[in-house]
Amino acid sequence: MTALSDVTFYPFWLDDGQAPDSCPNLIGPAETDLLIVGGGFTGLWAAIIAKQRDPQRDVMVIEAGKVAHGASGRPGGIVSTSVIHGLGNAKRVFPGDMDVLERLGVENLDAWRDTIEGYGIDADLEWGGEMTVAVDPAHLPDLKEEYALHQQHGHDAVMLDRAATQAQVASPLFEGAIWSRQRTGTVQPAKLAWGLKAIALTLGVRIHEHTPMLSVTDLGAQLRITTHDGRIDARRVLFATNAWGAGHKNIKRYVVAMRDRVLATEPLTPEQMDRIGWSNRQGIYDTRTQLNYMRLTRDNRIVYGGRIGYYFNDATDPAGDRQPQVYERLAGYFAQTFPQLGDVKFSHAWSGPIDLTTRMAVHLQPYYGGKGIYAGGYSGFGVTGSRFGARLGLEALDRTGSPDLDLALASTLPGSIPREPFRWLGAALTMHALNEVDTKGGWRKAWLNLVHRLGFPL
Template sequence: MIDPTVHPAFQGTKFFPYWLDNPAAPSPERELTGEVRAGLAVVGGGFTGLWAAIQAKETNPTMEVVLIEAGLVAHGASGRPCGIISTSIMHGLANAARVFPKDIDQLEELGRINLDGFKRDLDRYGIDCDIEWNGEITAAISHEHIEVLREDYELHRAHGHDVTLLNKAQAQAEINSPLFEGALWGKHRSGTVHPAKLAWGLKAAALRLGVTIYERSPLERIENQPHGLALYTPAGVLLTERVFFATGVAKIGVGDINRRVMNVQDHIMATEPLTPEQMARVGWQNRQGFYDTRTQLNYGRLTKDNRIIFGGSVTYHYGEHTDPDENRAATTYAGLIEAFFKTFPQLHDVRFSHAWGGPIDYCSRGSVFVKPYFKGKAVFVAGYTGFGVAASRFGATMGLNTLFGRDAPEQRLDIVQKGSSYIPPGILRWIGAKITFAALDGADAQGGWKRAWIRFVKALGFPM
């Protein structure tokens, strides 16, 4: 395995998200102090919370909507992903077929409606987030995976997707990697976005609509009251009729939440901007985001200034800190560096400007869920399992419809009616995660107990 502490490509690398390392970042809002009242409180300043605040204000402009964020807007999971967006609200069509087969047509339609609304909202609020509607590619990295692509192709075609199945030469003509044996190219309703700029744009839109935002105001305690909830922060209290918890994997004092979502850490690197000559080596003229078909997959995309964002090394840390110290250790990225140079050996002369980790709100069904709390006075929305950039808008809609008792289409489907099941806690979770991630690492090539374990975990209903 490559030692990043001596590798020339990793010298001077900053252990901080590339997206957030930007002078255009907005100034923070003030901390919550004293007593504040609201008709709706949103807890969490990531994508889901921001969409929820905006949609609530759009629906009822006179309602006082207050959002509190423990740190800074976008500095949690929403400022750390690769930034590939797609039409699915279910972590992909195959996962929808696995989890909710009888509702798949309705879920596909809801996904299309959501992404069309996503595009409209960017235009309506003038959000400049480097959006590129350039499609996405799933690349097979072995002959064995070609049949998986074929099955995926047939499934997408059956549900009206404009997809193209590429052979080895065609796949490598799109993205020149010697690993790619073929690919599935989805051409519409997918692309890439600058996630921090998206979150900052949503923040600006929320403020313009009249949402009050408090940053550096972590939720410390919740008190159930006869006509609402009291949310205590270090310097104040927010008294509210309803609460929308958009807190992902953060621990907020509701134990049941942390039994339904699990904090796993994904890791990502950003190269320096590629020169025109380096870009010519990889092709990539259509600039699609890509995933490969390995069990422990890698993925990548290009930025506006032609950096490659490359990620896919997932780990688990006992205690589930949202940003553990390991994210700032060069050795954490050894496997990811090796995977990058196997994927793009012709880019032997690139350097990595940034490397970072971020939390994924993994849940048992691999897709967003909504769960009411405090006898319906609050809802929790999370569980995107890594596919939340665009699906977060739908999550906000679903959560608000649940919270306010609206008769909306998704409320009659199993995505709302059936919640996400428990994930074993404590030491059992740690042991299971450690064995699973050890199995994922090399399962495709090595087989044996690793594949057997993954089959066992899938049989329990967990997405892999």
Template sequence: MDPASSLKDARPTPFWLEDPGRPEPLAALVGDTHCDLLVVGGGYAGLWTALVAKERDPSLDVVLVEGHETGWAASGRNGGFCAASLTHGFGNGLQRWPGELTQLEKLGAANLQAIEDTLGRYGIDCDWERTGELDVATEPYQLDWLHEVAEQVAPYGVGLTVLDAAQVRAEVDSPTFLGGVWDKDGVAMVHPAKLAWGLRQACLGQGVRIFEHTRATALEENGSGMAVRTSYGRVFARRVALATNAFPSLLRRVRPYVVPVYDYALMTEPLDDARLASIGWRNRQGLGDSANQFHYFRLSGDNRILWGGYDAVYHYRGRVRSEHDQRPETFRRLAGHFFRTFPQLEGVRFTHAWGGAIDTCTRFAAFYGTAHRGRVAYATGYTGLGVGATRFGAETVLDLLAGERTERTELRMVRERPLPFPPEPFRWAGIELTKWSLDRADRHAGRRNLWLKAMDRLGFGFDS
């Protein structure tokens, strides 16, 4: 079967955003307004910042402006893997912040639990399932790497269950799976758009003033506070939290540190009982394979399979444009990989195919900073692992705006910045060379060439 035939009816839109529970848009801001805290951006990062600010001080007047609609971008179209990790995985954290990794792992676990507690406190129904994540090996060399990771994490209080080929296939049956490790507690599956909409409602319930279709266009000092120009007016605020992530920051000096990299995903039709039984998957874990160009996949609440990843596409000059959200050559490639992984599902159709930009930085994990003498703060660069980490980022941004020394603000991870990307055309050429090198490593038992070794030494990275 030609994999492309499975895509003929796929809608070019994120599956999650078509949920019938999608709320009606809120009115735009027309004219000027004043507030204590302005949050720019209505994704997870902005929503958590607004909500946590009100929880800390209910008397605070908080305004959130969003250029489109709440949760419409990465927060509403991602894979729905909500991980405890604040460092884009244990390996990245061990490489960059080994001295504080025990602390980071504890903070990450507490952050994940705080998210779960928040869902209960506000009655947010977002298909939350604390089923964990299973990382699988599809090449023999990857088994050694997974076993090494399982041994490394134990002293840091992280428990991974090592599975051989038969044990993995008893969980999820694919002829390509050779073994794996299962983090049973550190990852939850979630309906990403419902999470964003639930946080939006929680913010409104706490008195946050949210204005949608209100694009922030300029930022400047105004007396002892700040002024942000919007589509139809201005917001005067004592403090400003920026949560625009993949979109160009209002702070120009932040822009060289973040590039938009496009990630793509497919969603199948719901699997009937027979098809679901053919692959098992009774424990509903999220899965990822262990290649540099990896896939991530999971079950939805109605037993569809989301299948994403592999291609990570950077466009010259890094412009975020809606036409980049569709890439037929990537969808066909993903469909082929899907049926190679699950040949027993031949004939299954894909109902949705979509893509979008991820805010990528050279250290993979988010970075933080302030500007305008502490009146403005930001967290950005989550690199595809922001579903959970954005809440920690919100707490940190609020600490920075308050000028407080906390356990979070004292972290090296928070105090240090990543390396910036070089200007064009070197940026595009470097990313393309890195992608080619990663693909080559996947085809040669993981062996990294001189370019990748040099990037490792310099602290540069590239990931989907």
């Protein structure tokens, strides 16, 4: 495909000459009150919140690679108040807690924004809103149900017909949309992570990059974390390590490393921008069964993602995801969405694991008598939700008695996911069905309905 002929297989967000230098790796023994394993959004937010609450608390973060070079440096970067992957998912999983979760989501987003703006972090924040667009007339009834939820829970949202949707973003596929206009927008995720790192360092957090955790030993009063070149004895440990399980062997029982593919175009010219409109610069999700999302960058590239996949045994860096053919189907979806941009080429293509759970929302897993807590499972909605997950993890570690810990989201676990080889077999069949269900239906729809009834959200 010509559009992919010169693509760089690397996240666009990280391809930035202004990226900060790495903090030194840990060498030798150390002690700390709170150790955070993982230097992504969850880990950095946890460090910041812990120091804001108690400036005297000794807090350390270790990161196996570089800050932002995991899941936090790869997402679309669409900002919202949701802490549970949208209103529809909240109704599916925790209908009795929706009002509380909505309130907590608003509080979380406001604190997220206040921290970033209060410390002067330039993360390309834009508040143009968030749109969910129907790509088939048959999807409009579901979209109207979603809009009713927005109204019921007080969102500043409008329902757009086809003409009004086309006036916002010109795509022949878009039949209608919900436009949520308050506390929603986009952010440059790597800049956000780098900014959070700077805040944490300013607050006195010790950060060690290139410091992979190798093992955990329970010493009774504390945990000993052995790293490549050192060890840390910590009274409390937050495992902010995503799906691939650093911290405890049972983490993977509830979280699977699905892979998301993303493309970034070259910067659009003013004339190319005129072809699509998009003057309000909303972040967009569509209603394909295998969802696509899209947004604009500061320099008017389109970042276009979706088409999830899975590699055997939760592989996190397979060579196959650095081949052009892996992205051809996604590029084809882009061409269907914006056929008027046939002269636009892609500059970057990347993929990486998403910590998918049956709930599609953060949850807590306590280990080692509560001295260690895993917080994760955002399923792609972690740009703002990670602050909420970090706070919950700290509440649980510190045993604050917060009423938020009584919520089912915090006090129960998602459904378990089969081990290999059944995990791979089920994922392969499901991915094949997802790729073709919207055009071919048949057994694919029956299989996906079965998977949905088993508790896996599609």
